[in-house]
Amino acid sequence: MEATSRLAVPEDLAGLRERLKDRLDEKKPRLVVCGDTGCTVRDSRELAAAIEKILSEQGLSDRVELKVTGCLGFCEKGPLMLVFPGAILYQKVQPSDAGEIVEKTVLKNELVERLLYTDPESGLPVACAYDIPFYKLQNRALLETCWYINPLDIYDYIARGGYAALAKVLGGMTPEAVIAEMKEARLRGRGGAGFATGLKWEFCRSSPGEEKYILCNADEGDPGAFMDRSLLEGNPHAVLEGMIIAAYAVGAKEGVIYIRIEYPTAVLKLEEAVRQARELGLLGKDIFGSGFDFDVIISKGAGAFVCGEETALIRGAEGKVGEPRQKPPFPADVGFRGKPTVINNVETFVNVPLVINQGAALYHSTGTESSGGTKIFCLVGKVKNTGLVEVPFGTTLRQIIFGIGGGIKDGKKFKAVQTGGPSGGCLPEAMLDLKVDFSDLAQAGSIMGSGGMIVMDEDTCVVDVARYFLQFLKSESCGKCFSCRVGIDRLLEILDRIIAGNGSVEDLALLEELAVTVKDTTMCGLGQTSANPVLSTLRYFRDEYLAHVRDKRCPAGVCRSLFRYRIDEDLCAGCGACAEQCPAGAIKETDEGCYRIDHGLCTVCGACAETCALDAITKD
Amino acid sequence: MSNKLPDVEEILEGAVKKHGLAVVPLLQEIQEHFRYLPEEVLRKLSQKTGIPLIEIYHAATFYNSLYLTPRAKHQINICTGTTCHIRGSGKLIEEVFQVLGIGPGETTSDGNFTLETVNCLGCCAVAPAMVVDGKYYGNLTPGDVREILNKIMEKAAVEE
Numbered sequence A: 001m002e003a004t005s006r007l008a009v010p011e012d013l014a015g016l017r018e019r020l021k022d023r024l025d026e027k028k029p030r031l032v033v034c035g036d037t038g039c040t041v042r043d044s045r046e047l048a049a050a051i052e053k054i055l056s057e058q059g060l061s062d063r064v065e066l067k068v069t070g071c072l073g074f075c076e077k078g079p080l081m082l083v084f085p086g087a088i089l090y091q092k093v094q095p096s097d098a099g100e101i102v103e104k105t106v107l108k109n110e111l112v113e114r115l116l117y118t119d120p121e122s123g124l125p126v127a128c129a130y131d132i133p134f135y136k137l138q139n140r141a142l143l144e145t146c147w148y149i150n151p152l153d154i155y156d157y158i159a160r161g162g163y164a165a166l167a168k169v170l171g172g173m174t175p176e177a178v179i180a181e182m183k184e185a186r187l188r189g190r191g192g193a194g195f196a197t198g199l200k201w202e203f204c205r206s207s208p209g210e211e212k213y214i215l216c217n218a219d220e221g222d223p224g225a226f227m228d229r230s231l232l233e234g235n236p237h238a239v240l241e242g243m244i245i246a247a248y249a250v251g252a253k254e255g256v257i258y259i260r261i262e263y264p265t266a267v268l269k270l271e272e273a274v275r276q277a278r279e280l281g282l283l284g285k286d287i288f289g290s291g292f293d294f295d296v297i298i299s300k301g302a303g304a305f306v307c308g309e310e311t312a313l314i315r316g317a318e319g320k321v322g323e324p325r326q327k328p329p330f331p332a333d334v335g336f337r338g339k340p341t342v343i344n345n346v347e348t349f350v351n352v353p354l355v356i357n358q359g360a361a362l363y364h365s366t367g368t369e370s371s372g373g374t375k376i377f378c379l380v381g382k383v384k385n386t387g388l389v390e391v392p393f394g395t396t397l398r399q400i401i402f403g404i405g406g407g408i409k410d411g412k413k414f415k416a417v418q419t420g421g422p423s424g425g426c427l428p429e430a431m432l433d434l435k436v437d438f439s440d441l442a443q444a445g446s447i448m449g450s451g452g453m454i455v456m457d458e459d460t461c462v463v464d465v466a467r468y469f470l471q472f473l474k475s476e477s478c479g480k481c482f483s484c485r486v487g488i489d490r491l492l493e494i495l496d497r498i499i500a501g502n503g504s505v506e507d508l509a510l511l512e513e514l515a516v517t518v519k520d521t522t523m524c525g526l527g528q529t530s531a532n533p534v535l536s537t538l539r540y541f542r543d544e545y546l547a548h549v550r551d552k553r554c555p556a557g558v559c560r561s562l563f564r565y566r567i568d569e570d571l572c573a574g575c576g577a578c579a580e581q582c583p584a585g586a587i588k589e590t591d592e593g594c595y596r597i598d599h600g601l602c603t604v605c606g607a608c609a610e611t612c613a614l615d616a617i618t619k620d
Numbered sequence B: 001m002s003n004k005l006p007d008v009e010e011i012l013e014g015a016v017k018k019h020g021l022a023v024v025p026l027l028q029e030i031q032e033h034f035r036y037l038p039e040e041v042l043r044k045l046s047q048k049t050g051i052p053l054i055e056i057y058h059a060a061t062f063y064n065s066l067y068l069t070p071r072a073k074h075q076i077n078i079c080t081g082t083t084c085h086i087r088g089s090g091k092l093i094e095e096v097f098q099v100l101g102i103g104p105g106e107t108t109s110d111g112n113f114t115l116e117t118v119n120c121l122g123c124c125a126v127a128p129a130m131v132v133d134g135k136y137y138g139n140l141t142p143g144d145v146r147e148i149l150n151k152i153m154e155k156a157a158v159e160e
């Protein structure tokens, strides 16, 4: 490890980087283990420990580097491991595989074939991660770094060019020039609304007053998205660097990172990153000898979705109840502690050093006319390749879901893709050629949101999904606005009625009318977008609603009052396994030696269908 | 956790020194000591700081991670985020009910288990997911949940 000494001037950073050059040695054998939550759930920590043990037993610790990093991306196949040189990807690696990997791949340069990814089309194994379609079809401008750095080691970040953007900014750019660069790069906020970052900074800069603040929105409330968590866990210094540059541009001396309490690992990594940055003088007084001071504090959220809304976030960061307030005044004028404040999302900040390093022109050569750069999505749900996915703005949904994502799991049919979380909507097959961009998605009745992308197959009921989001929003509404508090509740009531089999065709018109009213008469974004899940599903999946209200049938077999389980007597072998499993005692043997379900007792839990080895129990 | 009850005065003193009148960090700190927010302590907090009790309760009931009732020994958090929902987290909740007889927000009568639901644990790629006593589990079936709970109960029985 480097001796810690303060970086007094920008040139010190270049010197330090020169001394860290060894870390970029491409030929040195390196084993990279994913340490992100998704892989640690599946014992990647134990895997890293097993490798460490073997390396030390065989006296290889000096020659072979072991690195635990943030998310490697291809979560579906976790626990993941990369072996360098060659970026060989091993998937579903168990601690017991450690010995073979060291012996074969590290010492003899041989592949462990059974751990390689198999291309589903050719049926052939693919060794290099860069050749796997999941990665090949992406543009991992932000995520790539996470493969190479230990997030707990600032020197890893610096060796790969970290804090060079800050040095460039403080070494000779005016705040105005920084803002102009963001504008020209067409960097837009990644937190959901897509507001132009440069413009936001300019408003705050020109707002009167000496005391200004930078707030990082790490509340990531969308229940189904984890891009921000992965960035915070995989590359925390990039977030800090972006914040410091923003602070310089607007003239702030203090910043707050508001992070949700459900992310304990991210909090730890961030705290360590802040400590290390302070040690090197990258946070604190007189950064790089420029006379510019800036420091951050970390504020932990207490679990409330609405706190992600910027005016609520301000109150949350002040330690108060995070209820939104009327805008204007906008945070750029009246924000944290009543002072002008810039609020940006985690991913937005991570883009900032990239803009500076690449220059605006190169940066916005990726993306669309109105939005420069890439966007990270959490591709999850019923898709083959779940994981973190980064693509340029303008990529189509089809490319993401069927190209990168590999299509739908278990040979099922695609039904819908949900973007934008609780404020977003469900889009059908016909919209798959839509380009992901703030305006295109909004026009289609969904929103870009922060990057959740949940794929649904034919077994997902869109009425149930709409109900799910309303239920979520009902419990998360702060209750200030009448039409949000009561309107969402009434919408939910109607959907509950439909799902219970008591809906009527008139209910659909009522839903639409009420949804529009809620949209038009609420104060913050939560209420204003709360109807999107209902309106978008009504728009694209009206038939499914009609099946519920008219035929009293749930085509996907999700709404329990609207379908039954049935035992196909021709397929039933009479083993009785289902009757044993049934918690309601609803399955009885018939005189013919088959089994039959008593629908009076059945609770439609589905335990029998899961048990049946012959698939003789189906939904009807 | 030690058996000695923490000294309320001392805790409040320290918390106020650290957080001033910022009510959420105050409550978070109190909860770290007691594992929930006992009414007596909140009343004392109000007296000591002059923050109206109603404001304290406003905050305590607003945030999902602040609790007004005692927590059990073992905390089960099942994710009901979108991905977990469509991948069947509802069935996991039913399974917990089958095994322990408790629903979300409830505690078993022996004070051993509390079940809570959370909005996304951030590991949607392995949905449905849950956390028991800080350990994450993913790709769960109802059978897995039963097994995990049984193991904890067996272990607890051995320890007693």
Ligand SMILES: Cc1cc2nc3c(=O)[nH]c(=O)nc-3n(C[C@H](O)[C@H](O)[C@H](O)COP(=O)(O)O)c2cc1C
Pocket (backbone or CB within 6 Å): A188, A189, A190, A191, A192, A193, A194, A195, A197, A217, A218, A219, A220, A221, A222, A305, A306, A307, A308, A309, A310, A311, A343, A344, A345, A346, A348, A450, A524, A525, A526
């Ligand atoms: C109900 C609601 C929840 C939000 N949640 C988040 C969130 O979790 N993270 C986030 O960055 N922005 C969230 N936003 C958007 C923020 O209000 C704000 O627009 C954003 O943080 C600005 O940063 P950006 O310009 O970098 O995108 C939310 C907005 C609303 C209305």
Ligand code: SF4
Pocket (backbone or CB within 6 Å): A306, A324, A325, A476, A477, A478, A479, A480, A481, A482, A484, A485, A522, A523, A524, A525, A526, A527, A528
């Ligand atoms: S719209 Fe809903 S969440 Fe937003 S301020 Fe009004 S009541 Fe609160």
Ligand code: FES
Pocket (backbone or CB within 6 Å): A223, A224, A225, B079, B080, B081, B082, B083, B084, B085, B119, B120, B121, B122, B123, B124, B125, B127, B128, B129
């Ligand atoms: S939805 Fe359950 S972990 Fe994200």
